[in-house]
Structures are given as structure tokens and as C-alpha cells.
Amino acid sequence: MTHRSASIRGEWLRSPLAWHYVGLGVLVLLVAALAARLGMDWAAANRGSAGELAARRLELRALKMETEPLHGLSGRVAASRANLDQFYKDRIPANYSSIAMHIGELEVKSGAHLSRVQYAQGAADANLAEITMDVGISGEYPQIMRFVNGLERDQTFFVIRKMALTGQQGGMVNLRLQMSTWLRPADAASSGVPRAQPGTADAGASGKEGE
Numbered sequence: 082m083t084h085r086s087a088s089i090r091g092e093w094l095r096s097p098l099a100w101h102y103v104g105l106g107v108l109v110l111l112v113a114a115l116a117a118r119l120g121m122d123w124a125a126a127n128r129g130s131a132g133e134l135a136a137r138r139l140e141l142r143a144l145k146m147e148t149e150p151l152h153g154l155s156g157r158v159a160a161s162r163a164n165l166d167q168f169y170k171d172r173i174p175a176n177y178s179s180i181a182m183h184i185g186e187l188e189v190k191s192g193a194h195l196s197r198v199q200y201a202q203g204a205a206d207a208n209l210a211e212i213t214m215d216v217g218i219s220g221e222y223p224q225i226m227r228f229v230n231g232l233e234r235d236q237t238f239f240v241i242r243k244m245a246l247t248g249q250q251g252g253m254v255n256l257r258l259q260m261s262t263w264l265r266p267a268d269a270a271s272s273g274v275p276r277a278q279p280g281t282a283d284a285g286a287s288g289k290e291g292e
Contacts (some may be wrong), residue, residue, distance in 0.1 A: 162230050166175050172236060172237060174262060175268065176264070176268050176269075176271075176272060180200075180237065180262055181198070183188070183268075187228055191220070191224050193219065193225055194219050195216065195217065197215070200214055201213050202276045208265075212269065212272075214261070215259055217258075218255075221253060221254065222254050225254050229256075240260060
């Protein structure tokens with residue numbers, strides 16, 4: 082039996098069918114090896130693509146964060162310009178006469194008495210020229226405070242620089258104010274208000290004087 086089995090095995094190995102099965106097995110092994118290698122390459126490529134994609138997403142997020150403050154910048158600039166133009170229109174007087182008129186109205190409403198108002202042109206830039214005022218006012222304390230509060234709340238833009246009591250007799254108070262408002266440069270140039278002299282100690286030392 083052993084000899085016969087060996088003889089049969091030898092004949093089978095020499096037959097074309099046997100070599101066909103052997104070749105088929107080798108091909109199966111090669112295909113399996115190629116498939117495994119392709120799978121490994123594919124996984125590596127996917128990992129690389131995922132990492133690159135994540136990096137690009139992080140870069141995009143960082144770029145968005147950096148540019149976020151610039152979003153709508155043109156709109157904000159336009160709104161700021163519009164607000165500034167409205168401020169000039171509403172609170173910057175049109176001429177010197179408007180300034181004198183507002184101060185006179187505040188005098189009447191407060192009940193105080195203006196002893197003097199002297200004007201001078203201060204520093205100017207491309208948009209506005211400063212008008213300084215040296216104001217003397219007398220009256221009872223409530224009247225003085227009504228005048229000061231009226232200045233601070235007036236539609237015309239007044240800025241009080243200095244404020245000092247210069248004397249008091251009975252119920253009467255004397256107050257000296259140094260303050261500013263602004264005109265457009267062209268309006269200031271045509272106002273007739275003299276320019277403040279450099280080194281002048283008091284604002285308005287040589288300006289127009291009220292009654």
C-alpha cells in the first residue's frame with residue numbers, strides 16, 4: 082500500500098492538473114499579499130490625508146479669528162463719519178454770533194449778570210478752530226449754578242477749563258470762568274475774533290467784550 086500510494090502521488094505530481102493547482106495556489110498567495118500591501122498603503126494615505134485636512138482646518142480657524150475684528154470695518158467707519166458730521170451739525174455753532182446769543186440766553190434764564198465776556202481764537206486744525214472765552218459773572222449762588230449747569234447742558238458744545246470765585250459780598254457771588262467752544266476754520270477766520278497771543282496768561286485778554 083505504501084509503495085502504491087507513493088506511486089500514485091508521484092504520478093499526480095507529474096500530471097498537468099497538479100501543476101495547475103500549484104500555480105493557482107501561488108497566484109492566490111500573491112493576490113493576498115498584494116491586497117494586504119494595498120490595504121496598508123490605503124490606510125497610511127487616509128491617515129496622512131486626515132492629518133493634513135485637520136491642519137488646514139486649524140489654519141482656517143486661526144485666519145478667521147485674526148480677521149474677525151475687520152469684519153464690517155467699512156460700515157463702522159462710515160457710521161463714525163456720519164456721527165461726527167451729525168455732532169458738528171448739532172453742537173458746533175455756525176458763527177461767532179451764535180456763541181454770543183447762546184451765552185446771552187443762558188444769562189437771562191439763570192438770572193445772573195455777565196460783567197464781561199472776552200473772546201479769542203485758539204489753536205486750529207483742518208476741521209475746527211478753538212474759541213476761548215474769559216467770562217465774569219455775578220449773582221446769587223443758585224443763579225450762578227443755573228448758569229454753569231446751563232453751559233454744561235447747552236446744545237452748543239462748551240467746555241469749562243477753569244472756574245474760580247473771585248469775591249463774595251453778602252448773598253452775591255462773583256465767578257470767573259475760562260471756557261472753550263469751537264467753530265469751523267472758515268467761520269472762525271471771518272468772525273473778527275482776535276487770535277490769542279502766545280504766552281498770554283488769561284484766555285481772551287484782547288477779545289470782544291460783552292455788556
